[in-house]
Amino acid sequence: MRFILRRLGFYLLAAWASLTINFFLPRLIPGDPASTIIASSRGQMRPEQINQLKEALGISDAPIIQQYFTYLSHVLRGDFGISFSAFPSPVTTVISTGLIWTLLLGGAALIISFLLGNLIGVVASWRRGGLLDTTLPPLLVLIGAFPPFFLALMALFFLGLNMGWFPLRHAYDDGVAPGWTFTFVASVAEHLLLPAITIVLVSIGGWVLGMRNTMIGVLAEDYITMAEAKGLSQREVMFKYAARNALLPSVTAFGMALGFVLSGQILIETIFSYPGLGYLLVKSVTSLDYPLMQGLFLMITFAVLAANFIVDVVYTRLDPRVRTG
Amino acid sequence: MQAQDQPIEIQATPAGQVTPVPATLPPGRQRWAWVGQLLRNKKAMLGGGIVLFFILIAVFAPVVAPGDPTDFVDRPHLAPSREYWFGTEGQGKDVFAQTVWGARVSLTIGFATGIVTTIVGIVIGMTAGYFRGRVDDVLSLLMNLFLVIPGLPLLVVIAAYLRPGTTTIILALAFTGWAWGARVLRAQTLSLREKDFVSAAIVSGESNFRIIFREILPNMASIIVGGMIGSVTYAIGAATALSFIGLGNVSDVTWGTNLYWAQNNAGLLVGAWWTFIPSGMCVALVAFGLSLINYAMDEVTNPRLRAERDLSNVLKDRKLRDIHATPVVRRAH
Numbered sequence: 001m002r003f004i005l006r007r008l009g010f011y012l013l014a015a016w017a018s019l020t021i022n023f024f025l026p027r028l029i030p031g032d033p034a035s036t037i038i039a040s041s042r043g044q045m046r047p048e049q050i051n052q053l054k055e056a057l058g059i060s061d062a063p064i065i066q067q068y069f070t071y072l073s074h075v076l077r078g079d080f081g082i083s084f085s086a087f088p089s090p091v092t093t094v095i096s097t098g099l100i101w102t103l104l105l106g107g108a109a110l111i112i113s114f115l116l117g118n119l120i121g122v123v124a125s126w127r128r129g130g131l132l133d134t135t136l137p138p139l140l141v142l143i144g145a146f147p148p149f150f151l152a153l154m155a156l157f158f159l160g161l162n163m164g165w166f167p168l169r170h171a172y173d174d175g176v177a178p179g180w181t182f183t184f185v186a187s188v189a190e191h192l193l194l195p196a197i198t199i200v201l202v203s204i205g206g207w208v209l210g211m212r213n214t215m216i217g218v219l220a221e222d223y224i225t226m227a228e229a230k231g232l233s234q235r236e237v238m239f240k241y242a243a244r245n246a247l248l249p250s251v252t253a254f255g256m257a258l259g260f261v262l263s264g265q266i267l268i269e270t271i272f273s274y275p276g277l278g279y280l281l282v283k284s285v286t287s288l289d290y291p292l293m294q295g296l297f298l299m300i301t302f303a304v305l306a307a308n309f310i311v312d313v314v315y316t317r318l319d320p321r322v323r324t325g
Numbered sequence: 326m327q328a329q330d331q332p333i334e335i336q337a338t339p340a341g342q343v344t345p346v347p348a349t350l351p352p353g354r355q356r357w358a359w360v361g362q363l364l365r366n367k368k369a370m371l372g373g374g375i376v377l378f379f380i381l382i383a384v385f386a387p388v389v390a391p392g393d394p395t396d397f398v399d400r401p402h403l404a405p406s407r408e409y410w411f412g413t414e415g416q417g418k419d420v421f422a423q424t425v426w427g428a429r430v431s432l433t434i435g436f437a438t439g440i441v442t443t444i445v446g447i448v449i450g451m452t453a454g455y456f457r458g459r460v461d462d463v464l465s466l467l468m469n470l471f472l473v474i475p476g477l478p479l480l481v482v483i484a485a486y487l488r489p490g491t492t493t494i495i496l497a498l499a500f501t502g503w504a505w506g507a508r509v510l511r512a513q514t515l516s517l518r519e520k521d522f523v524s525a526a527i528v529s530g531e532s533n534f535r536i537i538f539r540e541i542l543p544n545m546a547s548i549i550v551g552g553m554i555g556s557v558t559y560a561i562g563a564a565t566a567l568s569f570i571g572l573g574n575v576s577d578v579t580w581g582t583n584l585y586w587a588q589n590n591a592g593l594l595v596g597a598w599w600t601f602i603p604s605g606m607c608v609a610l611v612a613f614g615l616s617l618i619n620y621a622m623d624e625v626t627n628p629r630l631r632a633e634r635d636l637s638n639v640l641k642d643r644k645l646r647d648i649h650a651t652p653v654v655r656r657a658h
Binding site: 013141157260264285290296300 | 466469470472473474475476477478479481482483485486562565566569570571572584588593594596598601602605606608609612613616620640641
């Protein structure tokens with residue numbers, strides 16, 4: 001319990017830190033941030049937008065400490081201001097539409113690559129020096145060396161555009177009405193496939209290597225020899241004795257991986273025009289929609305923090321040493 | 326380096342007892358033995374060769390592709406030909422020249438960021454690891470905060486506020502990327518600090534500064550170099566990603582801006598694959614070369630991995646299979 005409280009405290013601190021970064025960043029630029037932004041918008045901004053920008057950034061003539069607390073209280077009330085690009089919807093509404101797609105894409109890709117990667121890692125380490133062990137890890141490392149967005153570009157170009165196997169953009173066909181109908185779900189799945197495969201390809205190597213390396217250590221333990229001596233089947237030793245114990249580091253890595261996926265997904269979503277948080281973030285930056293950008297940064301950060309906290313809680317269930325020590 | 330010439334006897338003990346490897350080299354030379362081993366490692370050589378190739382291209386860009394890469398040379402979206410090896414892009418600029426010149430800024434950003442993050446990592450990580458206690462608590466908290474806040478979104482937000490330019494990108498990348506190296510160096514400093522030679526240095530009255538930089542630092546050289554290679558890889562990828570989104574200076578010629586223009590001039594949609602493949606491949610190849618060097622470093626400095634490679638060779642020779650035990654290296658005298 002103490003462990004969980006300590007972690008909770010840490011994540012709250014991290015949330016506060018990202019809020020503070022968010023607040024001070026526009027103020028660190030020499031000069032008045034609002035006028036810098038207005039200047040760089042080259043007259044694209046309407047006067048009411050400028051006022052809203054000032055309000056969203058909490059810029060006023062009040063002392064900076066007071067501005068800071070006004071900003072914090074706004075965020076705590078869930079008030080991130082009004083989006084410019086989707087005027088006049090509030091930032092929170094825009095974010096909530098993107099959140100579903102990001103969670104769908106990121107969640108699906110992460111779970112697939114976690115399960116598949118760990119399974120490959122277990123089998124590869126079990127048959128060490130075998131075909132799977134000698135060919136797959138280096139190949140996945142090679143693929144992992146590619147920048148994710150380049151892999152996505154190539155996948156989009158060759159599989160989507162040239163071959164025509166996959167749709168090129170958006171989360172579902174324009175003609176399909178959202179709802180729990182077969183056509184809609186099929187369309188969503190069809191659009192999900194290529195971006196998800198790209199993320200899986202990029203991230204799976206880490207799982208395979210991590211699992212393989214932990215397994216090699218675990219396989220040297222006495223209880224594995226014992227299990228073999230007892231005459232248990234290979235499959236039982238492999239999964240019930242070795243893999244279960246080797247899984248712990250992978251669970252810890254899961255939280256970090258989520259951060260990576262949400263980060264890396266920004267580009268993948270942009271390339272596939274997949275309407276998640278990352279796509280919105282890039283769009284908000286290019287359309288100078290600063291309230292939306294700030295809200296999205298906070299949202300992505302909070303999502304990562306929450307996921308890490310959940311992983312910590314799960315971890316205490318899995319590893320009793322954390323609970324007691 | 327005599328270590329390599331000595332016969333290596335491998336024993337696969339089912340119980341996995343680890344036998345200490347006796348130190349055979351004088352401490353000063355043993356410390357740098359990994360450099361020699363690295364130079365004889367095939368992976369490291371291949372990786373180093375790839376990276377060196379691109380560095381040479383960047384340095385000799387005016388010779389390899391004379392002229393201004395931003396000149397309009399011909400009609401847009403021409404396919405690769407004898408005249409334009411990589412074709413022309415959406416505005417009629419020579420893709421080959423852009424790719425060659427793009428190496429300059431991209432590699433500069435990568436290596437400069439690598440150096441900055443490494444210095445920050447050394448200072449913060451080693452201070453935390455050496456002084457422990459309160460100092461460590463505060464610095465570790467800082468590192469963990471930066472590790473848990475997702476990097477690319479933060480980078481995007483920072484870059485959105487700053488005026489685009491090479492220096493600002495380097496600083497932004499260093500700001501978001503220093504914590505990884507710092508944490509690794511902190512852990513290593515913590516463990517080295519317990520060693521006898523550090524105690525001896527403290528007893529003999531050496532200053533903290535001297536102990537950190539003269540006693541501990543050289544022993545972590547391989548980790549520092551490894552971390553630096555890692556952050557160069559990260560920086561090249563992230564800088565390319567930023568420019569690709571349009572957050573770099575779009576009038577600079579970098580691999581990222583090349584991709585940005587390829588995307589913006591609809592190179593993808595008209596089927597002009599040559600507008601984005603060269604720059605993307607360059608980033609991928611440099612990243613691949615750098616990670617090859619890092620894997621080789623791992624192999625050279627991690628005795629377990631090295632032993633495993635030797636074991637698998639022995640197993641192959643004797644046609645043995647299904648050995649699950651973790652190998653142990655024993656050097657015969």
